[in-house]
Amino acid sequence: KAGVTQTPRYLIKTRGQQVTLSCSPISGHRSVSWYQQTPGQGLQFLFEYFSETQRNKGNFPGRFSGRQFSNSRSEMNVSTLELGDSALYLCASSVGQSGIKTEAFFGQGTRLTVV
Amino acid sequence: AQSVTQLDSQVPVFEEAPVELRCNYSSSVSVYLFWYVQYPNQGLQLLLKYLSGSTLVKGINGFEAEFNKSQTSFHLRKPSVHISDTAEYFCAVSDRGAQKLVFGQGTRLTINP
Numbered sequence: 001k002a003g004v005t006q007t008p009r010y011l012i013k014t015r016g017q018q019v020t021l022s023c024s025p026i027s028g029h030r031s032v033s034w035y036q037q038t039p040g041q042g043l044q045f046l047f048e049y050f051s052e053t054q055r056n057k058g059n060f061p062g063r064f065s066g067r068q069f070s071n072s073r074s075e076m077n078v079s080t081l082e083l084g085d086s087a088l089y090l091c092a093s094s095v096g097q098s099g100i101k102t103e104a105f106f107g108q109g110t111r112l113t114v115v
Numbered sequence: 116a117q118s119v120t121q122l123d124s125q126v127p128v129f130e131e132a133p134v135e136l137r138c139n140y141s142s143s144v145s146v147y148l149f150w151y152v153q154y155p156n157q158g159l160q161l162l163l164k165y166l167s168g169s170t171l172v173k174g175i176n177g178f179e180a181e182f183n184k185s186q187t188s189f190h191l192r193k194p195s196v197h198i199s200d201t202a203e204y205f206c207a208v209s210d211r212g213a214q215k216l217v218f219g220q221g222t223r224l225t226i227n228p
Contacts, residue, residue, distance in 0.1 A: 056214055106158035
């Protein structure tokens with residue numbers, strides 16, 4: 001079956017702009033989580049959605065937001081981009097609400113560069 | 116709050132040699148433990164996980180890990196590495212029932228011929 005699909009794979013944006021990243025989970029998976037990966041901070045949890053509701057949020061400013069649609073696809077938005085937002089953004093999907101007992105499948109990520 | 120410490124940022128080994136990647140965690144509650152591998156320009160792939168039961172966990176590609184509750188450790192081992200094992204390895208922890216993963220900083224494994 002198809003894996004987690006993240007689009008686009010690469011993105012270059014200018015400071016101050018906003019950006020939307022997309023994640024299509026594995027069919028049947030209802031939970032989607034987002035992570036930011038940078039060389040300095042490593043992998044950090046952004047937020048998690050289940051059945052269109054945000055269940056958990058990491059320690060990121062309000063410029064980072066997300067949503068989940070009824071088909072479980074998720075988007076994350078970053079407004080007023082800063083240079084420090086340059087990172088690999090990873091999406092992970094899992095089966096359900098106790099999803100941590102099952103595997104979290106990661107997409108290949110979206111590489112965002114802010115110039 | 117949970118935290119994960121991967122004790123080595125880089126580990127160079129020769130091909131066919133054994134390797135151990137070290138991971139310690141801190142948490143006030145019972146946890147699940149994971150090891151993920153990341154190849155260049157790729158996402159994360161699960162190697163193995165500890166949820167409960169036997170403290171020795173076997174994963175894919177010949178890797179195994181041992182959960183040691185008293186030492187709060189979850190070290191990853193492979194008896195004989197291959198060039199294709201060159202990658203970055205991440206240890207992660209989550210609260211039981213929670214979806215959020217807390218990752219270590221990663222260990223870059225380099226295999227020399």
